[in-house]
Amino acid sequence: MRTRLAIKLHSLLERHFPERRVFLKSDNDTRFIRLSSETQLFAVAGVAVIVGWTTVATAILLMDSIGSGNFREQAKRDQATYQDRLNILSTERDSRAHEALAAQDRFNAALEQISAMQSELLASENRRRELETGIEVIQTTLRATMKQREDARTELAKMQQDGGDSDMYMASAAAPQQMGFMTEALVRTAEERDQIAANAQNALDQRDELELEIQLMQERSDEIFRQLEEAMVISVEPLDKMFRQAGMPTDRIIEEVRRGYSGMGGPLTPLSFSTRGEDLTPDEIRANTLLQQMDQLNLYRIAAEKAPFASPVNSVVRFTSGFGTRRDPKTGGRRMHNGVDFAGATGTDIFATADGVVTHAGWQSGFGRLVKIRHAFGIETLYAHNTKIRVKVGQRVSRGDHIADMGSTGRSTGTHLHYEVRANGKPVNPMTYIKAARNVF
Structure with a gap:
């Protein structure tokens, strides 16, 4: 087969x-x-x-x-698109920076206006009290004058009842000197009566004028109160919103700042109008409320200086890396990036983003030349890869102080600033603070 x-x-x-x-x-x-x-x-x-x-x-x-x-x-097109996007973001950041400066100027102008209005309000309140005292004196004088006039009328009527025309005639015939004295007394009494009536009318006219002036002053005070209340709302609300967007509890923040500025003679001691044991008037209640709001505004301003709401660089830079998981520029693997990177020219000025104390100023592995600043509320900021450090450990710095120059020291692929914010030791996104303050400062 x-x-x-x-x-x-x-x-x-x-x-x-x-x-x-x-x-x-x-x-x-x-x-x-x-x-x-x-x-x-x-x-x-x-x-x-x-x-x-x-x-x-x-x-x-x-x-x-x-x-x-x-x-x-496609990679070239994506790179060009990314570069254009970075340029747009840089332009937008510069625009936001100019807007923030303008907002700061408006904020300072509003505070100056509030201070002037407060002084005017206090002067108006003192003037009102002086007018009230003057009215009380005039009313007392008027009551005394009217009493004297009534006494004079009573005395005149009594004299007329005690003797008739026949008696007066007999008395005048018997005692011409006494009759002349009585006539002079009656004439003086009539003149005093007319003078008292004129004084009473003048007092009434003055009272009407003072009441009109008090009414005008009250309307002026209401206008001042309204402008101050509106200014408080405009000033306090953006600051409160800024803290809340940054995830910072405003009640705890304000209380912590208040405890730090509670000494006698401190700038944050609340003012109030003395009541001398009497009930508060509506104007005094409104004034005390405004003073408390001004005190709260001052606390917000102090707290804002102590939190990292500012940008660490004011020059033209590129935002090259954000917060979160990214591709490592050295190894190519995926790893966590605990801050943000700003690329710029070598030597670009780097500024402190809040008031605080320098806790590290020197070399640290990976970070190169590193500056650490401890702030209030358990916040710490880090500025890495610097070419030069301009502060020392233990030095107290304020927001906007020049602390270092941008470089490429440590584990770096090029000149840039690595900026971190840590809250209670845990890294948080620094852009949360910077974006929260974009329309405030």
């Missing part, structure tokens, strides 16, 4: 690949090589495999080359 099948296959191959002989002739001899059908079949199959493999490999290389070119072009 097997032999018969082999014969059929051989016949089929003979039909397509007949046996061939290749003759090799030399000077002395002639030889030949017999190519059977099976050999030809294997040769053709081998050639086909080689040709097919060559074709597929060539196609794969061409596709890979085309794809690589497309990827490079």
